[in-house]
Amino acid sequence: MAFSLDMTSAATLKAEAKALRQEHARAGNPISHGAALEMSAKAHGYRDWNTARALLPERVSAPVQVGSRAKGTYLGHPFRGLVIGVNLMADMQHYQVTVKFDDPVDVVKSEHFSALRQRVTATVDIRGVSLATTSDGEPHMRITRE
Known part of the structure; x- marks a missing residue:
């Protein structure tokens, strides 16, 4: 799979969902973690979290590795x-x-x-x-x- 700078990863969506959940909590409208994941996935054009998770890499690839x-x-x-x-x-x-x-x-x-x-x-x-x-x-x- 080829990667680009705008390639989203599952880890990115998880981080966005966590931030979204915190925003809603601060605004006095708390949401569940699952709801935040669903909202994050839909914001990136996926039908739902399960679809996004199945299609996205866990993380973007590193250009080099330690020891290489x-x-x-x-x-x-x-x-x-x-x-x-x-x-x-x-x-x-x-x-x-x-x-x-x-x-x-x-x-x-x-x-x-x-x-x-x-x-x-x-x-x-x-x-x-x-x-x-x-x-x-x-x-x-x-x-x-x-």
Whole structure:
């Protein structure tokens, strides 16, 4: 199954249902967990929660896994390295990835000095592309499995 940034997961619908239930409780109109799940599923175009649950993945796929080898670019420089951390963000669509580079990457473009990085952490989407960009619009990190 292919994934996109707007791909909903079962975990996302569950989180939305929990928030919906809390909203209703604050407004003095409490609803059951089941009713919140049904409302969340219908809001995403599914007939009911059971249909949504049967069709949706539990979570969106991670671009890399802890302990795997990775390659890509960091601040425009190619790298290869070891993934030493992957954390799913609260929106269930992004990951905080920590990579230990095989060879340090110089993050400065100046010819007058260097600033080498051996280990970096970046937030990436499910395609492995960071949200943060350089001033010229290039993503800070692009990462894929090696």
